[in-house]
Amino acid sequence: MEKSETLEEFYKRKFNWIPESLKKDFGHFNIFRLEPYFEGKLKSVPYRKRDFYKVMLVKGASTVHYADRVYEVKKQALSFSNPMVPYKWDHIGAHTTGVYCIFNPHFFMNYGQIQQYEVFHPNGTHVFELSDEEAKEVETIFETMQDEFNSEYKYKYDRIRNLVSELIHFGMKLQPADLQTTLHGNASLRIASIFLELLERQFPVDESHSSIQMRTPSEFANQLNIHVNHLNRAVKEMTGKTTSQLIADRLVQESKILLKQSNWNVSEIAFALGFNEVTHFNNFFKKQVNSSPTQFRKGA
Numbered sequence: 001m002e003k004s005e006t007l008e009e010f011y012k013r014k015f016n017w018i019p020e021s022l023k024k025d026f027g028h029f030n031i032f033r034l035e036p037y038f039e040g041k042l043k044s045v046p047y048r049k050r051d052f053y054k055v056m057l058v059k060g061a062s063t064v065h066y067a068d069r070v071y072e073v074k075k076q077a078l079s080f081s082n083p084m085v086p087y088k089w090d091h092i093g094a095h096t097t098g099v100y101c102i103f104n105p106h107f108f109m110n111y112g113q114i115q116q117y118e119v120f121h122p123n124g125t126h127v128f129e130l131s132d133e134e135a136k137e138v139e140t141i142f143e144t145m146q147d148e149f150n151s152e153y154k155y156k157y158d159r160i161r162n163l164v165s166e167l168i169h170f171g172m173k174l175q176p177a178d179l180q181t182t183l184h185g186n187a188s189l190r191i192a193s194i195f196l197e198l199l200e201r202q203f204p205v206d207e208s209h210s211s212i213q214m215r216t217p218s219e220f221a222n223q224l225n226i227h228v229n230h231l232n233r234a235v236k237e238m239t240g241k242t243t244s245q246l247i248a249d250r251l252v253q254e255s256k257i258l259l260k261q262s263n264w265n266v267s268e269i270a271f272a273l274g275f276n277e278v279t280h281f282n283n284f285f286k287k288q289v290n291s292s293p294t295q296f297r298k299g300a
Contacts, residue, residue: 005051007028010102032101033097034098053104058076060076066086073129077128085223086224117172128175129175129178141163148163188237189234192239199220200250202214203254205254213274220243
């Protein structure tokens with residue numbers, strides 16, 4: 001399973017090519033029409049964490065799922081996605097269209113701190129229902145953005161940054177989309193499911209994944225923007241195991257694979273699995289397996 005989707009992975013998945021600008025160390029921006037969804041097509045975008053920002057205008061009934069929240073879009077919405085919060089988008093209308101722009105943090109370097117705005121906070125509001133009049137205003141901003149992007153104007157990206165900022169401030173003045181009230185069981189199932197998906201995304205560990213990023217319940221809870229006790233209760237209720245047990249089980253599973261199938265030494269494996277000290281990894285593995293990593297590798 002994959003980790004956070006990078007811009008390179010996004011382009012390869014959607015278009016099977018990578019822009020030259022991504023190969024250079026500076027900001028990236030692009031704008032796209034949202035691929036229309038019609039009845040009979042795949043209409044669910046799975047939970048995924050990206051390493052880039054996204055601002056999107058969606059026309060069509062939808063529901064947007066976060067770990068402990070579900071927003072219902074009746075007709076059209078403006079949404080803001082940040083690199084920290086995974087979400088799932090279900091298109092429930094017969095026909096959905098829209099437009100969106102993506103950009104990495106470098107795009108706003110020296111132009112202010114984009115993450116300061118509430119719409120990009122992990123605990124902020126990310127989805128805003130729009131009236132027909134508001135949707136026209138937002139669409140006009142995106143159309144201007146598209147025109148600038150296609151122009152040869154020397155300072156077009158400065159203009160585009162201003163237009164992105166305009167969308168941010170437009171959104172922050174709006175009321176959020178309706179927040180659905182869900183049964184406790186449904187919320188627990190959703191939280192546990194996302195936790196398990198986030199856990200699995202960190203594996204398999206290989207040369208392209210230098211080290212896993214989350215190894216404690218608190219780190220997962222922070223990622224999901226919920227209290228760790230809330231996460232622990234939901235996971236225990238749905239799986240019968242504690243959050244720590246599930247994390248340890250997956251780390252042991254990956255440890256065994258790397259010890260048997262890779263030529264990495266124990267220190268390299270320890271680092272890849274998020275242990276700062278090899279002794280910590282040795283103690284963890286021995287507690288779980290009743291054998292040291294070296295003994296297990298030798299088959300002792």
